[in-house]
Amino acid sequence: MNGADATQTASWSTWREIPSVLTKPQHVRRTVIIALVVGTIFFAMNQLSAVLAGRATALVWFKAVLTFVTPFCVSNFGILSATHRRER
Numbered sequence: 001m002n003g004a005d006a007t008q009t010a011s012w013s014t015w016r017e018i019p020s021v022l023t024k025p026q027h028v029r030r031t032v033i034i035a036l037v038v039g040t041i042f043f044a045m046n047q048l049s050a051v052l053a054g055r056a057t058a059l060v061w062f063k064a065v066l067t068f069v070t071p072f073c074v075s076n077f078g079i080l081s082a083t084h085r086r087e088r
Contacts, residue, residue, distance in 0.1 A: 011085040018080065027079050034075040039068030 010021040021027065047064045050056050 009083065011083045012080070013085045013087045021083050022076055022079065027076075031072055031075040031079065035068050035072035038071035042067045042071075 010024050010027075012018050012021045022031075043064055046067065047056075047060055050060045051064075
């Protein structure tokens with residue numbers, strides 16, 4: 001891959017092009033970092049006390065998973081919003 005390809009912004013105009021945008025290494029790296037940072041903060045605020053107290057039920061663990069999945073989805077939506085190309 002040459003330098004021009006690495007800096008070229010991926011964009012999409014049809015639903016079929018979305019996976020190629022979201023799987024670009026720089027986008028995956030960014031969304032995973034966001035999910036880990038934001039998810040960790042929210043997990044600590046909302047679920048950590050139950051886990052540390054030994055009261056972590058299946059529902060608590062399900063909420064913990066959603067705590068990380070939600071910022072991952074939101075950051076992917078942001079990438080899609082920023083890279084959408086309207087056809088004329």
